[in-house]
Amino acid sequence: MTVESIIAAAVAKAISQLYGSEIDPASIVPQATRKEFEGNLTIVVFPYLKASRKSPEATATEIGEWLVTNEPAVEKFNVVKGFLNITVDPAFWRSVLHEIAADQNFGITAANENSDLVMVEYSSPNTNKPLHLGHVRNNLLGYSLSRILQANGHKVVKTNIVNDRGIHICKSMLAWKKWGNGATPESTGKKGDHLIGDFYVEFDKHFKEEVRQLMEQGLSKEDAEAQSPLMLEAREMLRKWEAGDEEVRNLWKTMNNWVYEGFDETYKRLGVDFDKIYYESDTYLEGKDLVLGGIEKGIMYRKEDGSVWADLTGDGLDHKLLLRADGTSVYMTQDIGTAKLRYQDFPIDKMIYVVGNEQNYHFQVLSLLLDKLGFKWGKDLTHFSYGMVELPEGKMKSREGTVVDADDLIQQMVDSAREASADRFADMPAQEAAEVARMVGLGALKYFLLKVDPKKNMLFNPKESIDFNGNTGPFLQYTYARIQSVIRRAGGVSLNSTPDAVPNEKESTLIQKVADFPSVVKEAGKSYSPALIANYCYDLAKEYNQFYHDYSILKEEDENKRNLRLVLSAVVARTLKAGVSLLGMEMPERM
RNA sequence: GGCUCCUUAGCUCAACUGAAUAGAGCAUCUGACUACGGAUCAGAAGGUUGCAGGUUUGAAUCCUGCAGGAGUCACCA
Secondary structure, three states, X not given: OOHHHHHHHHHHHHHHHHHOOOOOHHHOOOEEOOOOOXXXXXXXXXXXXXXXXXXXXXXXXXXXXXXHHHOOOEEEEEEEOOEEEEEEOHHHHHHHHHHHHHOOOXXXXXXXXXXXXXXXXXXXXXXXXXXXXXXXXXXHHHHHHHHHHHHEOOEEEEEEEEEOXXXXXXXXXXXXXXXXXXXXXXXXXOOHHHHHHHHHHHHHHHHHHHHHHHHHOOOOHHHHHHHOHHHHHXXXXXXXXXXXXXXXXXXXXXXXXXXXXXXXXXXXHHOOOOOEEEEHHHHHHHHHHHHHHHHHOOOXXXXXXXXXXXXXXXXXXXXXXXXXXXXXXXXXXXXXXXXXXXXXHOOOOEEEEEEEHHHHHHHHHHHHHHHHOOOOOOOOOEEEEEOOEEEOOEOOOHHHOOOOEHHHHHHHHHHHHHHHOOOOOOOXXXXXXXXXXHHHHHHHHHHHHHOOOOOOOEEOOHHHHOOOOOOOHHHHHHHHHHHXXXXXXXXXXXXXXXXOOOOOHHHHHHHHHHHOHHHHHHHHHHHOOHHHHHHHHHHHHHHHHHHHHHOOOOOOOOHHHHHHHHXXXXXHHHHHHHHHHOOOOOOOOOO
């Protein structure tokens, strides 16, 4: 039982006894009392005036008096206009602290056999170029979301659909054949994904040059692009690929494997992973079958050129192409096929796609089509849509060559963490210093990207993110490390003993903040919001900071008070660690 | 043009299902110090929540219209 639910139940009972009106305790949500007023929790009484038929002040006072008399947890109250401010008995806060301290998994609900199974798809890279800043936001959101769902007692399958086929891959392959001189990751010392990305750029360079020349000969831009020998060659390669041409397939496999090795390294550094990886090359044919079946059901129709479409004008959308005239499939087709395979492989109750908001329309259509095709999961699939990440220097556009590479970014973050902490690390073993720099650099990145509402476009400022003050990851890590240090100096602390001291007002406030953690986790699970967790952790750390500066812990001579503060500190540290671990962040014990 | 999303302090962001004087951090200004971890603390200043209406005891939040920005609109994934 949380403090809030106890108060809510008591208020409901008070209203029932005083005014004979039954109110669902769940509808009563006490909120934290604002700092400038006395009290811990506040009830807004306006909704109950109809029942009381009295003024807001009179109603609040009556309920307050009832609570003081009948609810042991309530010590006193005061009324400001329609707001009933309740002060909870400090002895009660002490027991709350004791309960929290004794619960190793405070706020976290483990999954059991009857738990829902949620599949979270994220990352979804193309295999023709390395991951960039946009993928970083995607990966961090997807991973964090998975952790949050797990913490709410769901079974989670993390999945990744790799877009490993299509004209873009053929472009890289062709460039490698033409100008690669047999280059491999080993021979060049480059990460595989970067090597392939370079050839993709190489193709584009030559292609543009060809188009320019053709246009000089008087061709229009479209014609020039369509007639470019390089483009024709790439298309021919794609046809061979689809036909299963051995040479093309072998090269494709070799080059994709280079890329996967590169991706794995990036994922590992980022600290994200997957339970099951799907490849578009395995799923696109499935989708084709489903679409062809849809024609018989009258859901799709065939045009005279042979292409297959769905008419969604009845749902307020447009006509959507599903198979090209040459029978090859498009993005939507393979997503339908992938969905089918996934539901064959896992008993999925809920599907969440972490994909950028430029695909909002795509998922609207996908949901409709799956529903029409008779899949029960179609209608309530969730598109976890997120906005673009921009940098202070300007917008990130791949065509302008200002793409921020994920590996470079991670390296830069770790480097600046190391530089910023150089003197701190002076007396630390080199290996530990490197490990702390890694945690802090990545923590800065993760926290900054996750604290923002996902659906908004955001500005990532690396310099600000790695500041040790303010609403940043390193600030949380610093707060944690400092608590660990204090506990070490105190010679450790036992979380099983009840401190005898009764918490004062500030300590009570801090206990109250910690006690909020489970409901924050729950809310974050319901609304799919890593940002909620992030901002809670910051509030908690800030609150603790105040407390830390107001009281000497180690210098406190009263043994009981000292113990109370140590236990409270330890509980804050543990909660912070549990919170940020839902963001995929790590806490260094020293920094 | 149609549809979706966004607009809060100089900047970057908060505000759970409507609730008290809309909160933090950065930057700015004023103070404090040989430090339980100074990577510090205290304080000040900074707002007509894009604009205009509406609903409500009460609106940044819900509804309508308008303005500005982002994305998307059929054979790229």
